[in-house]
Amino acid sequence: MSPGVLLLGLLLYLGLLFLVALWGESRPSFTQSPWIYALSLAVYATAWTFLGSAGRAATEGATFLPVYLGATLVLLLWPWLHGRLLALARTHRLTSWADFLHLRYGPGPLAPLAAGFLVVGLLPYLALQLKAIAQAFLFLSWEKAPLADVALLTALLLALFAILFGTRRLDPSERHPGLVLAVAFESVVKLLALLLVGALVLLSLGNPFPRAQAEPHLHPLLLPPEGLSGHLAWVSLVALSGLAFLLLPRQFHVAVVEGQDPRHLPQAAWAFPLYLLLINLPILPLALWGRLLLPGENPDLFVLALPLLAGSPPVAFLAFLGAVSAATAMVVVEGLALSILLSNHLLSPLLLRYRALGSLLLWRRLAILLVMLLAYLYFRLAGEAHALVGMGLISFVAVAQLAPAALLGLYWKGATGTGALAGFLAGVGLWAYTLFLPTLARSGFLSPLFLEGPHPLLHPEGLLGLKGLDPITHGFLVSLGVNLALTLGVSLFTRKDAPLGGRTGEVAALASLLERVLGKETAEAFLKEAEGLPGTEAAQRAEAFLSSALGPATARLLLLSVTEEAPGAHRPLLEEAARESKEVRAYAQALERAQAELAEAYERLKALDRAKDELLWAVSHELKTPLTAVRALAEILAAHPDLSEEERGRFTALLAKEAARLSRLVEEVLRYARLQTGPAPRKEPTDLKALAEEALSLTEPLARERGIRLERALTPLFTHTDRDRVLQVLLNLLTNAIRHARSRVRLELMPKGQEALFRVLDDGPGVPEEARERIFEPFQSLSGGMGLGLYLARRLAEGLGGRVYLEAGEGGAFAFTVPLEVEDADPSGG
Amino acid sequence: MKEKAFALFLLALFLFTLPLSLLFRGVEGPWGLPPLYLYLFGAWALVVLLAFLLFRRP
Incomplete structure (x- = not known):
């Protein structure tokens, strides 16, 4: 294929991508779809997937799959794992995991170190993309130009692409619908291209499995990794890829910064694993046909070489575009994410010191260029000696070093900044010692001493005499194990970091600061959000705006000029102290309560x-x-x-x-x-008038014996009460009245408010003033009786929710009330 | 649903990290395909199907 034609095709494709991005920018609502979100996550599938997986399958068999099985596992927990992060990101406008580390552990060296390390650690991964595109270009154009020259051109082109699509404004937390749509479009292109290549090869060359099964030297490719070390490597790769998927800066960018709708998470949980499954279907047949028909060819180029062998240069060109899609999507998003990391955590504090913050956008663009050139440098130093997947896995292990600090920080309150820093530094040191430096040494750039180590027990690829593990598995297990152990251990023995004190300020001053630093649009957006908010919350919103654009450390410094310490800013410290003494106070309070209960019980007894x-x-x-x-x-x-x-x-x-x-x-x-000990009242529908009649008839003999006339004035009333107890009260009151009456006793029943009122009146001498207080006490009788009747009547009435009391006036006049209750309405309604 | 998703995660973890070398010793299986890959892609498809059933909108 002519280099000119190939270059023209490449430029036309990039132009198409540019149009797709522009169209996306003009229709941002189109990108608000769960499908676009799931496809944008497929930025995970890079040139490593497109070209490198077949290469890995052709040399090491099934071990190309764990990279995708790990991501599938993470996706199954995606709605909850990522939901929490999304909520935090929305509130604090987080742009990276380093921002989260700053938010979680406070200011300190951890976040800038993490940012710097991610840039260094991901250089092999970026170099991999450059190598893939350069290799593919040279292979299809039959050119023998030095690989490095094409890689440099590629790096510069992709830097330009990232600058054009990703750094049009200063605020990196702002969504880029055009970029997201271009990434989603590229995901579709690379999937279709790989499936088409697979279909073409299968149709034109046939089923490779019978021939592979007949070739004993290919059997290891069809069998699982052997032995305990093989199984350990398999499981480690699953875990490593899951962590990398979660922690890669570009994944954070597409999943958190660009995709902030939690409703998209459930669909991504199955759609993205399905995408990974489909894109991996053609890998093994391609790898086997490559090994069978192209024994001398670079396995990373089987995806391009086989369509040519099958006599279809257009499909080979389509495969080239698929590889370009996979690489450009990754490079653009990763380059953008790394430049944000660099500018927010390393550059902006420096620019603030030298009063050059206004040039931050320029510096961010330069950071993209710098990242690309550093990736190119790594490729020149080490890349040509390594297969694509090997380079990517070194980066995966680097990214995994964030896992203990990030995940424990997200889900464990006990994690401290000191613990996270200790674990991270140890993990990074071991990653460099066991993986990064040996890679450079293997390429001849460093002394072979870095491959051997100073002592047999300190062999970089077999620490403490460990043997039989491949370098990636060894480096991953050693670095992450020590990292996790130190993060946990040091956190348990160090005090939790005091959270930053809150600030408060006037909305107008904060808006003015935002306008000066980030521009009028941001200030207006802030004013819209901060309207009606108190000073502390407005300051928080302003800090979030500044933090997303300039990094959290710079944001806090700028905020100091227009805000003051919020009242109660030390509350977190006090809360921490209060929490520490909470158990002691709770114990003391429990003791006090028990003592009070004891004293009360003693008094009652x-x-x-x-x-x-x-x-x-x-x-x-x-x-x-x-x-x-x-x-x-x-x-x-x-x-x-x-x-x-x-x-x-x-x-x-x-x-x-x-x-x-x-x-x-x-x-x-x-x-x-x-x-005193009787059962609770048994309430039932009761006709009070009939009850009063019954009480009168029961006391009739006693009244007749004493020559007392019983009179009545009874209104028909119904209620829900204990019939026997009401009757007993009436009998007690009537008996008492008959004992003291001269000639007549009158019983009245009438409604009064929400109560039924019984009045028992007699024409006796009445209750002397001095006896009115004790008339309801037990054994207090004015007539020589037992003195329990009135006492019992009052107690029974109170048990029914009513009262018995003595009315003022001539003669005896006792009143007895019962609440008028109706039956509950039918609970089924109607 | 959280419990079901976690159970699915554990099932997938079990299926993906079995000691495969103890289970798949041959290179030819049903339809002439390698049993290792048949198992891996089958388990993967099963997990995707279960995830679809779990997370699809009611």
């Missing part, structure tokens, strides 16, 4: 004991009088057998009367005891 003594005294006193009479009468009858019949009859009648009095007394006491 004392009162009950006193009441019991008084009752015993009163009962004994009441029993003594009739008992004395009974005894005296019995002694008289016994001592005087000669008493006349008339006298004997009189004494016997007196004896019976006193015995009856004793019996009544015992009954009253029993009733009192039942009241």
Whole structure:
């Protein structure tokens, strides 16, 4: 294929991408779709997937798959794993994991170190893309020009692309619908291209499996990794790729910065794994046909070489465009994400110091160029000696070093900044020692000493004598294991970092600062958000705007000029101290409560004991009088057998009367005891007028005996109450009235508000003023009775929710109220 | 749904990280395809299907 034609095709494709991005910019709502979100996540599938997977499958068999199985596992928990991060990102306008580390652990070296390390750690990954495009171009054009020259041109073109699409404005938290649509478009192109290449090869060359099965030297490609070390490498790759998917800056950019709608997460949880499954379907057949038919060819180029072998240069060109799509999408988004990391955490504090913050956008564009040139440099130094997947995995292990600080920070309150920093530094050091430096040494750029280590126990690819693990698995397990252990261990033994104190300021001053630094549009957006908010919240919003554009450290410094410490800014510290002493205080409070309950119970017991003594005294006193009479009468009858019949009859009648009095007394006491320990009232629909009639008829004999006329004035009333208790109250009140009346007793029943009112009136002398207070106390009688009737009546009435009281005025006038209740409405409605 | 998603995650983790070398020792399986890849792509498709059933909108 002519280089000119190839270059023209490449430029036309890039032009098409540019048009797609422009169209996306003009229709931002089109990108607000869960499909676009899922396809933008496919920026994960890079040239490594498109070209390198077939290369890996052709040399190491099934181990190309764990890279996608790990991502699938993470996606299954995506709605919750990422939902929390999305909420944080929306509130604080986070642009990277480094921003999160600053937010979580406070200012310190961790976030800038993480930012710098991610740039260095991802250079192999970016170099991989440059190598892929350069290799593909030279292969299809049959040119033998030095690989490096094409890679440099590619790096410069892609830097330009990233600058044009990603840095049109200063605020990196602002969404770029055009960029997202271009990435989604490229995801479709690379999937279709790979499926088409696979279909073409299968149709024209046939099924490769029978031939591969007949070739014993290809059998390792069809079998699982052997032994414990092979299984460990498989599981490690699954875990490593899952962590990398979560922590790669470009994935954060497309999943969090560009895609902020949590409703898109559930669909991505199945659609993206489906995408990964489909794009991997043709890999093995291509790898096998490559090994069978192109034994001398670079396995990373099988995807391009096989269509040519099948006699279809157009499909080969389409495969080239697929590879370009995979590489450009990754390079543009990763370059943009890394430039934001660089500018927010490393450049902007420097620019602020030298009063050159206004040139930050220029510096961010230069950072993209710098990242590309550094990737090119890595490619020149080490890239030509490595396969594509090997280079990518070194970057994956680098990115995984963020995992303990980031994930523990997200889900474990006990993680401290010191612990996170200790773990991260140890992890980075071990990554460099076990993977990065040996790679450079293997390329001849560093001394071979970096491949051997100073001592056999410190061999970079077999620390402490570990043998049998491949370098990636070894480097991953050692660096992440130590990183995790230190993050956990140091966090357990260090104090939690004090959170930053809040600031407060006037909205107008904050808006003015934002206009000066970020421009009028941002200030207007801030004013819209901050309208009506208190000073502290407005300052938080302004800090979020500044932080997303300039980095959290610079944002805080700028904010100091227009804000002051918020009242209660030290509250977090106080809360921390309060939390520490919370258990002690809770214990003391529990003790106080128990002590109060004990004292109350003691007082209650004392009162009950006193009441019991008084009752015993009163009962004994009441029993003594009739008992004395009974005894005296019995002694008289016994001592005087000669008493006349008339006298004997009189004494016997007196004896019976006193015995009856004793019996009544015992009954009253029993009733009192039942009241103290009796069951709860049993409420039922009750006709109060009928009940009053019944009480009158029951007391009729006593009234007749005493010559008392019973009168009534009863209004028909119904309620929900305990019929027997109401009757008992009425009987007690009527009996009491009949005992004191001269000639008549009147019972009235009428409604009064929400109550039924019984009035029992008699024409007796009434209750003396001095006795009104104690008339309802037990054993207080004005008529020589037991003195329990009124007491019982009041207690029964109170148990029903009513009252018994003495009305003012001439004669005796007792009132008794019962709440008027209706039955509950039918709960089923209607 | 959170519990179901976690259960699906555990199932997928189990399926993807089995000691494959103990289970797949041959190179030819049903339809002449390698059993290792048949299993891996089958398990993967099953997980995607279950995820679709779990996360699709009601």
